[in-house]
Amino acid sequence: MTDGVAERSRPRDRILETAQDMFHKHGIKGVGVDAITEAAGTNKMTLYRHFESKDELIVECLRATAAKASRIWDEFEAKHPGDKLAQLHAWVQKASELLSADSRGCDMANAAVELTETDHPARRVIKELKEAQREKLVALCRDAGIGQAELLADTLSLLLEGARVSMQSVGAEGPSAQFVRMAESLIASFRAR
Amino acid sequence: MTDGVAERSRPRDRILETAQDMFHKHGIKGVGVDAITEAAGTNKMTLYRHFESKDELIVECLRATAAKASRIWDEFEAKHPGDKLAQLHAWVQKASELLSADSRGCDMANAAVELTETDHPARRVIKELKEAQREKLVALCRDAGIGQAELLADTLSLLLEGARVSMQSVGAEGPSAQFVRMAESLIASFRAR
DNA sequence: GCTGGAAGTTACAGACCGGTAACACCCTAG
């Protein structure tokens, strides 16, 4: 009967997937565990058998989201093997697609905004994962032959981060609409140096 | 005895000021009205005599924060009367000071992340106020004699927005540390065109 | 077919949430 909720996979996977989706759409503090389990076609007890607390579920969701994002990098390498500059342009393209497709921005950044407690377990992993993403982009810029690779990578990072949050406050017609133009002109400018 | 909480001003003002501060530090959904009134040295009934709901209090807080931010623009004009380019550099300087002094970013952007309900009354005013700020920056760039004023203003906006959210996820040592350098080099580059 | 573990069910605890009612108080304007 497969039920449609999540193709009748194991409860833990359904919970994780549903939680990711609901946290993304409604925010972490905007979703209760009851709502998650119901949407996942299971119940609260089962959730607490697999995750010791909501906080641990949050952390696991962030890790899963980061793992998905990490797979995108593999696509770049697959589509443009060895051509790091083409991969950088693909990164810009992919970022712009994410902006068009979804106005709720980056789950990790959003979580950092929502979870203000400085000792929240999720803060550790957010920082780790964001730093790992930064490393990847720096390496991509450097391998693309750009001199000030760190500076370009950081600038592109801030632009994208800003675009993703700007979409949530002013909407898609705001400054974020110019993201591709900004990013491409930046890359060109750094290459010319 | 003045009590120290807010120098014994009127309850409404104390509530508004305290709520701004607590929303900023702990997030909107992370603070209850009881905590606000207690910190403001008053009680819940008094809050609900001045604000018809928590949502209205939120809106009023955002307006108050925007009004404060608006006063910063007056400083620019006062310190560099007529010199729009100097005012633009002052904007960069001020933005960098805000980044150093406070790691919780922009209240309006944070509110947009937290308040996911599309019909939330705060969403209207967030969009309005952000658009007003954008107008100001565009005008400043244009009056500073920059050709593609909108594009520069939007780019600077995204950079700052990104820096403010990046501080919350990766911290002050992340990409946001390079904000001034990025912004100044952007301005120089646009001026050269 | 039996058994053992995973999953579902129901009910509940204890805390907190936004919001309200009823009433006592104080302080200032007349």
Added chain:
DNA sequence: CTAGGGTGTTACCGGTCTGTAACTTCCAGC
């Protein structure tokens, strides 16, 4: 002195939150 509005106090409502206990049901592997 007095009247009245702003304020403080207490108690409460109904709902929601995370997390747990006790029990039943299902199903796969032997």
